[in-house]
Amino acid sequence: MNNQLSAPEKELLRVEDVTRLYGERAGCLDVSLSLWPGEILGIVGESGSGKSTLLRCLAGIDPPTRGHIMFDSGKGLLDIYAVAEPDRRNMMRTAWGIVHQNPRDGLRMAISAGGNLAERLIDRGDRHYGRIREVARDWLQRVEIDPARMDDKPRAFSGGMQQRLQIARVLISEPRLVFMDEPTGGLDVSVQARLLDLLRVLVRDLGIAAIIVTHDLAVARLLTDRLLVMKEGRVVEHGLTDQVLDDPHHPYTQLLTSAVLAA
Amino acid sequence: MTVTIRVEQLTKQFVLHNQGGVALPVFRDLKFEVAAGEMLVLHGRSGVGKSSLLRMLFGNYKPSAGHIFIQHLGEMVDIASTAPRTLLEIRRKSIGFVSQFLRVIPRVTAVDVVRDRMLARGVDARLATERAQVMLERLNLPSRLWKLAPSTFSGGEQQRVNIARSFVDPAPILLLDEPTASLDPANRDVVIQLIHETRQAGHTLVGVFHDQGVREAVATRTLDLTHSDRAAR
Structure with a gap:
């Protein structure tokens, strides 16, 4: 690789030949990629292309059939499925976060908004009640939820507010890597735009890396630096997001980019 | 002068897989250099491949x-073979692209759009705001619009915001794709002046201009792309 000028910093995540089989059927096949700190990678493809399967493997939810996923949580690259279970759980709790498409999957619906945020801080080792409440209040403001709603339960919130709360719950522990599965999936277009801008600013200001699965090319263009295009479990094209979208080479990517209305 | 862009044996064709695999040749073996302090204007009829x-x-x-x-x-x-993340780094530091269209981001104000690049490069926020305002003023954007998001602006206003953001802290190499198209004469002259100043400050500029008057006003050299899709020269 002609990579002599890349910044000296190290990869945050390295994925080698990851394959996930479901019996005979392949979820994803021989996927390799690298992610550096602060970088946002998009994964696009139609439903059934394997993008969510890949995300589940990468996020530590579902082990791959073959291949390695290595993450640097400060001690060099370690295979996330080879480390002891408690270490992996600890890594998942503190070093990375997952934003689910459905906020109910990422929130504790029975506890208050403030409690949802406090829980992550307590997981991380914070014990000072006053400080926890102050940080939680600050985060509610950052995601544009009135701090007066701190003691309300998430089920009293609209879908867009629940999604913003979930994002705050993930980002509050300052993860190094965030996984997002269709983060704007079930939302109105106007709410989507607001959420996307919020995500863009937060990710840039915090310098965290993110992997975003989406089927929406406009979302990919707005949020991501690089793009992987998946079809039938395989990566068929990858590169800078604008390169892949503006000068697609693979027949499938050409079909995908010509099939959408201009955004 | 220092050469800042060097193109060798550049060949481009588009293959349209979903339209019978038809191949559209654009250039073959194109070769040229551009140096700091130059404004190279790409020339040739519509469809010859200037924007490509x-x-x-x-x-x-x-x-x-x-x-x-x-x-x-x-x-x-060589950006034809470098890693994607190196290219991103090159775009952050060394090369900028100015089109006539602003890619509007919801809810970001005009001043924030203009100062974004300076902030990313670590310029002090207050200084960046001042410089952004001076540039918007020069391009005759009414100050009542500065704190509004450009999504509601007219096409010409958005275009001037885009020009302001590109010239307020220009990259060492600037690529200009019809930046003056559809501007009124007064603002077109401001852009011509900005191009002169940037070039004289030692930046490298390459551009496509539809308007012959603008071309003649800014070009230090012209590259004619006619027949560049045929044999090597």
Whole structure:
């Protein structure tokens, strides 16, 4: 690789030949990629292309059939499925976060908004009640939820507010890597735009890396630096997001980019 | 003068897989250099590949073959073969693309759009705001619009915001794709002046201009792309 000028910093995540089989059927096949700190990678493809399967493997939810996923949580690259279970759980709790498409999957619906945020801080080792409440209040403001709603339960919130709360719950522990599965999936277009801008600013200001699965090319263009295009479990094209979208080479990517209305 | 762009054996064709695999040749074996302090104007009839070439210099379109060396932190880096993240770094520091269209981001104000690049480069926020305002003023954007998001602006106003953001703290190499199209004469003259100033400050500029008057006012050299899709020259 002609990579002599890349910044000296190290990869945050390295994925080698990851394959996930479901019996005979392949979820994803021989996927390799690298992610550096602060970088946002998009994964696009139609439903059934394997993008969510890949995300589940990468996020530590579902082990791959073959291949390695290595993450640097400060001690060099370690295979996330080879480390002891408690270490992996600890890594998942503190070093990375997952934003689910459905906020109910990422929130504790029975506890208050403030409690949802406090829980992550307590997981991380914070014990000072006053400080926890102050940080939680600050985060509610950052995601544009009135701090007066701190003691309300998430089920009293609209879908867009629940999604913003979930994002705050993930980002509050300052993860190094965030996984997002269709983060704007079930939302109105106007709410989507607001959420996307919020995500863009937060990710840039915090310098965290993110992997975003989406089927929406406009979302990919707005949020991501690089793009992987998946079809039938395989990566068929990858590169800078604008390169892949503006000068697609693979027949499938050409079909995908010509099939959408201009955004 | 220092050469900052060097193009060698550049070949580009588009293959349309979903339209019977038809191949559209654009250039073959194109070769040229541009130096700091130059304003190279690309010339030729519509469809000859001027904008495609400009997009390739930015790494937006990928070459089918050949090399595009771009000066980055004192070294010539071939963006045709470099890693994507190196290209992102080159775009952050060394090369900028100015079109007539602003890619509007919801809810971001005009001043924030203009100062974004300066903030990313670590310029003090207050200084960045001042410089952004001076540039918007120069381009005759009414101050009542500065704190509003450009999504509601007219096409011409958005275009001037885009020009302001590109020239307020210009990259060492600037690629201009019809930046003056549809501007009124007064603002067109401001852009011509900005191009002169940027060039004289030692930046490298390459551009496509529809308007012959603008072309003649800004060009230090012209590259004619007519017949560049045929044999090597």
